[in-house]
Amino acid sequence: MNRELREFRRLERLCLEQAALSTLDWARSGLLKVANDCRLAADTIEARSRPPGTFAGAVQALRLALGAMRSSSGHHSGRRH
Template identity: 80%
Template sequence: MNRDLREFRRLERLCLEQAALSTMDLARTGLLKVADDCRAAAEAIEARSPPRGAFAGAVQALKRAPLAWRVGARS
């Protein structure tokens, strides 16, 4: 699971870097969408992993709180 998380984060960074370099709007938009999907997949993996302690659990809860707010704003 940790390996998958690292891979999704790496792909997210790669897509964001390539989007910044892209001169075509369609390519940039596609790369940004893929980066967003990779971020969502990585966050889902992080949410499934058990917290390592009370502090880690609080950090995970704080990470998820803004995400729920952003998702509601898109609707």
């Protein structure tokens, strides 16, 4: 599981770095969305690795729920039709 966690964190950093360098709005937006998805996946892995019943686990679960709500409400492409 640590390997998966490290890989998601690495991909998140890579996407954030590439988004900062991107000159195209659509590419930057896509990279930021992928970075967010990687962060959510890594946070989920971290939350599952904690022992149940801890305060940190409850805080992490709340953070994941709020992050999922935030990403689903702002998860549109920004394209004009």
